[in-house]
Amino acid sequence: MALIKINGKEHEVESDLSILEAVRGEGYEIPTLCYHPDLSISGGCRLCIVEDVDSGQLITSCSTGVTEGLEIKTASERVERARRSVVDLLLSDHPLDCMICEADGNCTLQDLAYRYGLNESTLGSKIDPRFEIEHDNPFIVHDPDKCILCGRCIRVDNEIQCSDAIDFINRGFTTRIAAALEKDLGDDDSTCVFCGQCVEMCPTGALTYKPSIGEGREYNLEHTETTCGYCGVGCKLDLKTRGNKVVEVGSIYREGTPNPVGEACVKGRFGYEFIDHPDRLKTPLIKDKETGEFNEASWDEALDYIGDKFNQIKEESGGDAFGALCSARCSNEDNYLMQKLMRAGLGSHTIDHCARL
Amino acid sequence: MKSLEELKEIRDKYKNEIQIRKKEFREEEHIHKAHVMVCTGTGCVSSGARDVVAEFNDELGSRNLEDEVKVVGTGCHGLCELGPLVIVYPEGTFYSEITRDDVAEIVEEHIIDGQIVERLLYEDKSGKKIAGYNDIDFYKRQKRIALKNCGKINPESIEEYFAEGGYEALGKVIDELSPEEVIEMVKDSGLRGRGGGGFPTGLKWSFAAGAPGDKKYVICNADEGDPGAFMDRSVLEGDPHGIIEGMAISAYAIGADEGYIYVRAEYPLAVMRLKKAIIDAEEYGILGDNIYDSDFSFDLHVKEGAGAFVCGEETALMQSIEGNRGMPTPRPPYPAVKGLWGKPTNINNVETLVNIPYIILEGPEKFSAVGTEGSKGTKVFALTGKVNNTGLVEIAMGTTLREIIFDIGGGVQGGKEFKAVQTGGPSGGCVPKEHLDLSIDYESLLDVGAMMGSGGMVVMDEDTCMVDVARFFLDFTQSESCGKCTPCRIGTKRMLQILERITQGDGQGGDIDLLLELGARVKETSLCGLGQTAPNPVLSTIKFFRDEYEAHIYDNYCPTGSCDELALPYWIDKDICIGCTACVNECPVDAISGERKEPHVIDEDACISCGACAEICPVDAIFQK
CATH class of the missing domain: 1.20.1440.230 (NADH-ubiquinone oxidoreductase 51kDa subunit, iron-sulphur binding domain)
Known part of the structure; x- marks a missing residue:
């Protein structure tokens, strides 16, 4: 433990924490843009600066560890002036289109502008876009003009998903984030797997989900925690619904889940359109041989029908006449039971599994 | 090479060969009749030094003098503007702006007949021809420690470096000193980082030495990027072994066994000479395992930068070595604790490191006797801009700006008035003429809003905005x-x-x-x-x-x-104007009107201040407001 002084008040905190973690843990507020607890430290946004009383310096609290006797000010006039200037600079290079922005209500930059009472930058506003919006793939829209270069997308991509699909390019004011060879994320040269974690990490509207455009913003949506049904991993997902319709799949960040850092795959993230698809099967169908039509049946009817047929085939042609293909969408236990049914029940070794997503 | 004694034997052998270049041996018998030292730094190479070397070799060969006269390519002498430079020993005659066509004359008159070629000598401000290298104002006011070997030896010959006492400091350190004692010596010398920050070098070493870890690195920051600065390039090209020795000593002091020289890829000659120097040192056993038969081992690599100025910043530099985009990371953690690949790392600038062998051999007292209270030793500056003698100068700390610009630099070009000098490159500040008598040291420069930086010095005259x-x-x-x-x-x-x-x-x-x-x-x-x-x-x-x-x-x-865009419009003095209409035809924006043989007028709002009218006017009737 270390004894530190925050805004003149003494606190005892864990000594292996960063100043940011310690101060937030004690209930003080420090704004951040590039910091995320699950990612490495960047120190680039400069919003988490606090004043070190001893040295008189402004230091980034995310990257500095607590030390015994540390004394800091988290919201002195000097600190707030510096933070305001950072937000002011960011706003001077950010479109002021919150009213039509997908991230409205879910944007840290918007919150900061509100906090500092900046309806536009004091240095002038960004009238014309500097970049083209990238949206040549079905899933993710990248608007570099809204990017504040916090680099959280790059870090989640490199450190958690390990796709190494995106990084910073160019220098100075022309710096931006791009995929390989400045092509679209969906290009053959791109290693993006569309896990969507970059979008989840984006604190602004620079990265958004293409299928969710126009489907509602944060304050229109309900959140339901669910377990992904695509495979046996059992990832936790945040289903965002509007009315009774799933419009977006968000991440859940929680220790102890199979995907503690909000990981997902392209199916879990984007494969929800089937839910409301008119072709979706909702009851068993049995084919009428006379008419060739499929007719709705109850589960009892269907299972009886299948059982009868199984017995009939086994009697006529033996167990080898059966083959089964089971699915990665089932749990291990389900798959075990399937092979048991084939081998012990029906007497066939012909069983396979898609074993891939 | 297994011991310091062995080194000293080799040294003595080559010492005889190069003593012809030393003033104190001028009257003695030498192995060669003459040494022709041709500067082959980047500046002189661009002005044709390679041709000069080839021509000397041809000329001497055709006269069967190749065994008697040795032609040596050297590092930079600093006075790049007057290159290619040639110095002929034993007299130490300094010839400037030499071309292939001058070579035969030097061989014929100077080397064979013993007559100095007056025509090719350096000429000072008053038009006086000066033959002696050390009699030239530009050189005689300098104090050379970091650049002591630059221009004096062949940088591609490890033996010439031995002859100048090279690698003895490393031997002394390994044989006689503990790492703590080495650090104490560097602390006592008062040496501070020459890359810009001015952090005390010995203290920096003690941090890396004290950091826990079984693997440590040393890095030489040779990513010199300030516009117009070429101090480090000259050292890299002119004395690569000095840097290697400085690095080996710092590795010994902090307990590292591996090092990197991070050098700009835009310095191909420096890269080539460094790589050769490393191979030569490895062949002599000065790099590699069990140096001088001790437990100390040190491997050195050259890493070429990819052209980003920011990679001169130490944390970005380490990112770049690791193969990442060169972007700085927050400090702490400092490199001394968590540096390259997360290991304790000591990073020093080229000029800092090349001072180290001198401090070890000559003693910290001798080093700290030069300079001011807070800034010891010397500093190399790249003097450029509107100054008469542009080039590389090494001066004792505490020298004034006036001495550098007017005494060494020869004053402002074209007799114009001095306005300001920018020190410290793009990170520094402009010092105006009221501070010309400012002592050059870390604190004084900071006090006036400038900084030492890595040593860029751009002189500006009255015409500079x-x-x-x-x-x-x-x-x-x-x-x-x-x-x-x-x-x-x-x-x-x-x-x-x-x-x-x-x-x-x-x-x-x-x-x-x-x-x-x-x-x-x-x-x-x-x-x-x-x-x-x-x-x-x-x-x-x-x-x-x-x-x-x-x-x-x-x-x-x-x-x-x-x-x-702020140039003022032109106007016509109607008393002088003869109405020739020349200006009307010349004006690109039709801003001038008037009847033939009547005074003309310029429409100020239309005038773009190009000055074409004033140039063409036969009676000089047109002026700028």
């Missing part, structure tokens, strides 16, 4: 910002935009205060040294030349006439 100078340097830092932190990426851009509008005549009231405010915030909140110092040229020019900013903004006037 200080707003434009600030714009130039900020344009550089903005385009070299890595883009990671907000204040540096956007703040410098906004400052640059304000400077651009001021120089284009669109300055607004309040712009100066806005620049001061933005500059203060960018300095205060940027992540690394690049952003923290980027506003310096702006802040220092506002501090000393605020009236020039005001003239641009409020009077729409550039006092030096440098800013095109």
